[in-house]
Amino acid sequence: MQVILANPRGFCAGVVRAIEIVERALQRYGAPVYVRHEIVHNRHVVDTLRGKGAVFVEDLDEVPEGAMTVFSAHGVARTVEEEAKRRNLPVFDATCPLVTKVHLQGRRYAKAGRTLVMIGHEGHAEVIGTRGQVDVHVHLVSTEEDVAALDLPLDTPLAYITQTTLSVDDTRGVIAALGDRFSDLIGPDVSEICYATQNRQSAVRDLCKVADLILVVGSENSSNSSRLRDLGADEGLPSYLVADGSAIDPAWFDGIERVGLTAGASAPDELVDSVIDALRKLGPVDVSQLAGVDESIQFGLPRELRDVPTPTQAAVISA
Missing domain, CATH: 3.40.1010.20 (4-hydroxy-3-methylbut-2-enyl diphosphate reductase, catalytic domain)
Structure with a gap:
């Protein structure tokens, strides 16, 4: 065979960064470190980090007072950030920088007065976080049929953003449907998609x-x-x-x-x-x-964790 x-x-760069944040936080501050939502969507990764002392929760009310907390790579809504601040929880944000970029795009379009449409999947953690990062209602579409069902005037100034786990090919048809139906549409260049x-x-x-x-x-x-x-x-x-x-x-x-x-x-x-x-x-x-694209992109770590070795690096140093 x-x-x-x-x-x-x-692994992509955003996943590597998120896992390193949890591992280095455990190295620097000791267990437990509480992670809101699965750090990335992989059971093996989650179980491995759990074995090292990470505790995964879905809501911040499960985090004890003062406990070190990490937000997952998918991003969180502003209400979650505000709750963490209100409770004075020390937080490391492991949101993928490309997801953060989508948040910023959404806010920029909303500030310009445009109605916002997100191309993504209902219930996905990234979609929930992104919609909660923008101070306006975000219409969610997944298919061309969803675009046809949007109850908006055809001359509405519209802008779209996309879930990062969707490719250019995944979104092309939906973007085309938006452009065919609405006369005033803007969105990120395809080069900005993950x-x-x-x-x-x-x-x-x-x-x-x-x-x-x-x-x-x-x-x-x-x-x-x-x-x-x-x-x-x-x-x-x-x-x-x-x-x-x-x-x-x-x-x-x-x-x-x-x-x-x-x-x-x-x-x-x-x-x-x-x-x-x-x-x-x-x-x-x-x-x-197969031959393929060489991915050399790396995303920086929070300043407080940059000098902390991962468990593998620590083992090499001690040897």
Whole structure:
């Protein structure tokens, strides 16, 4: 069996930053560190951090007075920020800088007097946080049908923003529908849409050209991971979302010679390795990797944590 790895795959810069904030906060201040919502949408990552002393909560009223608190990579509403200030909770904000950029875009459009539309999925943590960061009502659309159902005058000055786990390709049809229906529409340039989402989707499309079956490593509640699986299915290939190697079903691979393997932006490399190990139990495996985009972007850490080594770095230093 040939296993062909997508490139890029797995962790993006925003996820790396968020996980490092939790790890370094634990190193500097000790356990427990309270994290509002899952730091990223991956069960393995959450469980690993929980084992190190992180406590995950959905509401700040679950956080004891004075306890170190981290906001997840998805961002939070202003009401959450205000509650943390009211309770004098020490907070590290692990919101992805690209999500923060969407917040700022939304505020800028609202300040200019435009009606705001967000392209995203109802109930997603990032959408909830973004809508709560803007002081005006935000209309949410996911499909072209949602655009048709917007109860707004056709000459309304409109602006759109997008959920970062949606790519240029995911949003193109909805943006076109907005432009076709409304005469005064503005929004961010396509180059401002999350690079990691677009790169991983483009890599899966390349993978579909050479594979017989697609495996995506990621959690069910990961929007970007689920979309990668859907892309494979859209190309007509059997496509499966797996948490790790334990989820592999040998029956999937009858008559399959080339397996395309990728991972969502919140899935670590070790889970990809566990899938390869599981495939090796089915027979000989030859692993190769497609050429792809080199992602060199890094996001800075909060000043208070920059000189704190992660557990891995600390082990190297002590050795």
